[in-house]
Amino acid sequence: MARVLVGVKRVIDYAVKVRVKPEKNGVVTQGVKHSMNPFDEIAVEEAVKLKEKKLAGEIVAVSVGPTQSQEVIRTALAMGADRGIHVEVPAAEYELLQPVHVSKILAKLALEEKADLVILGKQAIDDDANQTAQMTAAVLDWPQATFCNKVEKTDAGLTIVREIDGGLETIKTKTPAVLSADLRLNTPRYATLPNIMKAKKKPLKKVTPKDLGVDTTPRIEIISVEDPPVRQAGAVVADVDALVAKLKEGGHV
Amino acid sequence: MQFRSVQNLLKNVNNCAYYLHRNFFQITKRDKGKWDLINDTGKVSVERSIPEHIEKPPYYFKHMEAGNTLGTPEIKNAEQIKQMRSSGKLAAQILRECGRMATIGTTTDEIDEFAHKRILAHNAYPSPLRYAGFPKSVCTSINNVACHGIPDDRQLVDGDIINIDVTVYLNGCHGDCSETFLVGDVDERGRLLVSATRECLMKCIALCGPGVAFNEIGKCIDLFCSEHKLESVAAFIGHGIGNYFHGPPEIYHYANDVPGEMQSGMTFTIEPILSLGRGEIGLLEDGWTAVSLDDSRSAQFEHTILITENGVDILTSAD
Numbered sequence: 001m002a003r004v005l006v007g008v009k010r011v012i013d014y015a016v017k018v019r020v021k022p023e024k025n026g027v028v029t030q031g032v033k034h035s036m037n038p039f040d041e042i043a044v045e046e047a048v049k050l051k052e053k054k055l056a057g058e059i060v061a062v063s064v065g066p067t068q069s070q071e072v073i074r075t076a077l078a079m080g081a082d083r084g085i086h087v088e089v090p091a092a093e094y095e096l097l098q099p100v101h102v103s104k105i106l107a108k109l110a111l112e113e114k115a116d117l118v119i120l121g122k123q124a125i126d127d128d129a130n131q132t133a134q135m136t137a138a139v140l141d142w143p144q145a146t147f148c149n150k151v152e153k154t155d156a157g158l159t160i161v162r163e164i165d166g167g168l169e170t171i172k173t174k175t176p177a178v179l180s181a182d183l184r185l186n187t188p189r190y191a192t193l194p195n196i197m198k199a200k201k202k203p204l205k206k207v208t209p210k211d212l213g214v215d216t217t218p219r220i221e222i223i224s225v226e227d228p229p230v231r232q233a234g235a236v237v238a239d240v241d242a243l244v245a246k247l248k249e250g251g252h253v
Numbered sequence: 254m255q256f257r258s259v260q261n262l263l264k265n266v267n268n269c270a271y272y273l274h275r276n277f278f279q280i281t282k283r284d285k286g287k288w289d290l291i292n293d294t295g296k297v298s299v300e301r302s303i304p305e306h307i308e309k310p311p312y313y314f315k316h317m318e319a320g321n322t323l324g325t326p327e328i329k330n331a332e333q334i335k336q337m338r339s340s341g342k343l344a345a346q347i348l349r350e351c352g353r354m355a356t357i358g359t360t361t362d363e364i365d366e367f368a369h370k371r372i373l374a375h376n377a378y379p380s381p382l383r384y385a386g387f388p389k390s391v392c393t394s395i396n397n398v399a400c401h402g403i404p405d406d407r408q409l410v411d412g413d414i415i416n417i418d419v420t421v422y423l424n425g426c427h428g429d430c431s432e433t434f435l436v437g438d439v440d441e442r443g444r445l446l447v448s449a450t451r452e453c454l455m456k457c458i459a460l461c462g463p464g465v466a467f468n469e470i471g472k473c474i475d476l477f478c479s480e481h482k483l484e485s486v487a488a489f490i491g492h493g494i495g496n497y498f499h500g501p502p503e504i505y506h507y508a509n510d511v512p513g514e515m516q517s518g519m520t521f522t523i524e525p526i527l528s529l530g531r532g533e534i535g536l537l538e539d540g541w542t543a544v545s546l547d548d549s550r551s552a553q554f555e556h557t558i559l560i561t562e563n564g565v566d567i568l569t570s571a572d
Contacts, residue, residue: 190487
């Protein structure tokens with residue numbers, strides 16, 4: 001039966017007010033609440049649903065990052081994943097880690113673990129990159145179905161409904177394949193106390209990118225991180241003529 | 254964009270330093286009422302003794318893990334139901350008596366001592382004691398403690414809301430109930446929270462009956478919460494109960510599509526915890542006390558119920 005690899009990323013919780021560090025080289029993460037990337041929760045939920053429908057046999061949750069990334073793996077285990085793999089990257093290196101590196105790591109693991117399906121969240125809420133699923137598919141030379149709204153198994157493979165700019169698109173693909181989960185794919189379940197306790201016993205393997213033969217040398221350099229400019233107050237005009245005059249003045253018309 | 258974030262995993266020992274600072278996580282505070290924040294467990298007294306003649310559950314003699322709540326729920330026969338009724342009745346009675354002790358200046362340890370003595374006086378065993386290593390005879394959860402609070406030397410102060418969870422083991426049967434009590438003058442938000450939580454539980458019980466899906470309870474709680482602008486603390490579940498403290502079925506307090514239907518003869522608890530904040534919890538160093546991560550209060554009410562041929566019976570009703 002199918003083995004599903006799910007990628008989960010530890011990000012700053014969506015409800016936190018993100019602050020730029022005074023040194024302007026990043027945002028404050030120390031002591032700030034982190035959670036699993038919401039789209040990754042949806043990815044895990046989809047994998048668990050496949051397992052409940054007996055369409056998948058084993059779910060492996062993977063996270064790339066520093067030690068704390070294990071927290072989100074445990075959350076995935078509590079939601080129903082069977083085992084976890086933590087690819088450890090030290091904090092300093094993690095700052096500069098990009099989808100191009102992560103996709104190679106996930107691809108290597110997908111092959112090693114003989115996965116039939118890789119399900120990722122469509123994008124992370126910290127970088128909004130929306131690249132990892134696509135790049136992973138490219139490295140593996142597997143078909144990709146991104147922005148999944150619905151996933152159905154057929155005899156031939158999968159029938160997937162995707163969210164695109166114009167509406168919904170239905171595609172068919174064979175497996176193995178890489179999927180990326182979009183918002184409306186499902187509603188993730190909460191981890192209940194009994195499941196959290198059970199998750200503590202599920203195996204969590206630790207590896208490094210080096211073990212997988214992936215080079216994580218940074219390709220970028222962070223020059224500066226700044227707050228967006230303070231919004232200027234608008235001006236209220238008396239009537240349409242005044243508005244047109246102001247637009248002409250400003251060279252917009 | 255609306256996300257439903259998964260309950261933050263219970264952090265343990267190493268990470269609990271987070272809780273010692275107010276709103277250390279910098280999440281927008283939702284519960285802006287005036288009340289005393291519980292930061293840590295106080296001094297827990299030594300284990301209270303159980304006399305020889307009291308029938309003790311298996312976990313008294315050997316450390317066991319919490320019961321397995323997966324599997325097919327037990328259908329009880331008339332004899333078992335009779336036993337369940339007496340355990341439930343006793344639990345309800347002890348809970349009511351404990352409620353009278355929830356006054357300013359009383360410590361939760363004193364409430365525990367009182368409950369312990371009263372349960373023994375009825376020739377029953379206080380189920381929480383030694384269950385999965387729990388050190389006391391009742392759970393006392395104040396303000397921002399969601400549940401499983403350990404009785405200690407802290408005195409109740411004016412404005413506290415305290416949940417007392419009583420479970421008794423009588424004639425080989427457990428009966429489980431809890432109620433949140435107001436101590437002194439509680440602020441408006443606190444009072445609304447408590448009355449809403451009580452109402453929520455009663456609504457859930459009212460919909461139970463043979464053939465009703467278990468997940469109707471979760472749906473009901475979700476709907477109730479969105480109407481009252483509260484959140485359900487999803488990590489904790491209701492559970493089957495009988496000769497065992499916790500068993501199948503699992504009752505989720507949030508909307509879900511887990512299959513399963515109630516049948517006549519089943520006994521289980523419904524125990525929603527409603528929160529003024531986001532409903533996410535973490536564990537203190539003691540490994541038991543569940544506190545909210547955003548410094549918000551929660552209230553809980555619990556009953557053990559029996560599904561009958563034509564409806565539902567509350568085994569732990571206080572009449």
